[in-house]
Amino acid sequence: MNVLAIAIAIGICMGLVGFGIAMGQGKSLSNAVEGISKQPEAAADIRTTLIVGMAIMETMGVLTFVIAIILSGKL
Amino acid sequence: MNFDELGARIIVTFGDGKVFLTESFLFGVIVAVVIAVFGIWLGSNLKTVPKGKQIFSELIVGWIYKFTKENVGTGNEGYAPYIGTVFAFCMCGSMLGLFGFRPITADVNVTFALSILTFLLIQFSEVKKFGLFGKIKHMCEPYPFMLPLKILEDLTLPISLGFRLFGNILGGLIVIDLWLNFMTYLSTYFSTVPFLRAVLVLPLNGFFDIFEPIIQTFIFTLLTMIFLGIGINVSKQDS
Numbered sequence: 001m002n003v004l005a006i007a008i009a010i011g012i013c014m015g016l017v018g019f020g021i022a023m024g025q026g027k028s029l030s031n032a033v034e035g036i037s038k039q040p041e042a043a044a045d046i047r048t049t050l051i052v053g054m055a056i057m058e059t060m061g062v063l064t065f066v067i068a069i070i071l072s073g074k075l
Numbered sequence: 076m077n078f079d080e081l082g083a084r085i086i087v088t089f090g091d092g093k094v095f096l097t098e099s100f101l102f103g104v105i106v107a108v109v110i111a112v113f114g115i116w117l118g119s120n121l122k123t124v125p126k127g128k129q130i131f132s133e134l135i136v137g138w139i140y141k142f143t144k145e146n147v148g149t150g151n152e153g154y155a156p157y158i159g160t161v162f163a164f165c166m167c168g169s170m171l172g173l174f175g176f177r178p179i180t181a182d183v184n185v186t187f188a189l190s191i192l193t194f195l196l197i198q199f200s201e202v203k204k205f206g207l208f209g210k211i212k213h214m215c216e217p218y219p220f221m222l223p224l225k226i227l228e229d230l231t232l233p234i235s236l237g238f239r240l241f242g243n244i245l246g247g248l249i250v251i252d253l254w255l256n257f258m259t260y261l262s263t264y265f266s267t268v269p270f271l272r273a274v275l276v277l278p279l280n281g282f283f284d285i286f287e288p289i290i291q292t293f294i295f296t297l298l299t300m301i302f303l304g305i306g307i308n309v310s311k312q313d314s
Contacts, residue, residue: 052297055243055290059235062242069249 003075010068017064024057083182099182106167106179114163135159146300148308154300157196161189162296169244169288172251173280178288181244183237190237193299198229201306232302236295243291247283254279 032050036043083098117132125133139159140152147154168179179185201210214225255272262271 051290052294055294056239059239059242062246063238065246066238066242069245 006071006075010071013064014068017061021057021061025054028053028057083177083179097182097184098177099179099185102171102176102179103168103185106164106171110163110167142296143300146297147304151304151307154196154200154303158296158300161193161299162292165189165240165295166288166292169240169292170284172248172284178244178248178284180240180288181248183241186241187233187237189240189295190233193236193302194229194233196299197232197303197306200303204307236298240291240295243287247287251276251279251283 028050032046035046085095085097086101087096089095117128117135121129136159139162140155143155143158144152165180168185171178180189205213215222254276258271258275259269262269
């Protein structure tokens with residue numbers, strides 16, 4: 001029972017964080033593409049900001065991933 | 076590879092095992108020595124008209140100084156050597172996976188050492204610039220009851236910096252290891268030699284050992300500089 005609960009918890013936390021990150025990154029990418037198409041000369045700046053911002057968003061996933069690893073050690 | 080602990084393997088123990096050296100300590104020292112020797116070689120024998128290796132070194136140093144100036148603010152280029160050192164060490168340490176070793180930044184001790192160094196640098200430069208009372212006075216603005224929140228804000232910086240770098244590099248390490256295990260399993264259907272491990276891992280290496288370290292190191296140094304700039308410049312306007 002305990003093992004089952006931990007396994008379900010790992011699945012739920014990774015799934016939820018994937019959902020959240022996908023929403024955030026999709027929104028930021030769509031806005032960045034819009035910005036580049038409106039203002040192609042600012043493409044380099046927008047690209048750098050986009051990559052840095054996406055990596056910061058991914059941090060949430062990574063922290064959850066660390067928690068999932070710690071949890072999976074208890075299975 | 077052992078993922079049960081968040082640190083690296085212990086390779087040398089002294090006495091009853093309470094004092095020990097880990098794998099990441101050994102590789103950290105090696106990386107530091109290699110970077111130091113390379114840097115001294117790049118910086119030696121400078122001429123007025125740059126030629127050969129001097130062009131490369133001037134490119135790197137100029138880029139680091141420009142990067143610092145853009146993000147910390149004009150007049151604060153004195154922080155550029157620290158930023159450049161952290162950049163080089165962190166990037167080379169994260170790229171050790173290319174040689175088949177465990178990257179030293181996949182050890183929670185190394186990343187927290189780097190992030191606590193950043194934290195101390197920020198706090199000491201604020202205190203040096205405004206004095207202890209000036210810093211406390213700045214933290215009490217706009218209302219004194221916000222002091223605990225400001226302290227919490229300062230303390231969460233090293234934790235988030237350290238876990239961000241650690242988690243990203245460890246995640247890449249685990250994905251590559253899972254892929255290698257899967258390829259070993261698949262190649263047992265064809266022969267006893269795990270030949271599928273050889274070339275098919277290269278795209279993953281390219282992403283997790285080259286692209287990801289560069290991005291994460293960039294973010295680490297960028298956040299360091301942004302918080303340093305906030306601490307130094309915003310306080311200047313208030314006082």
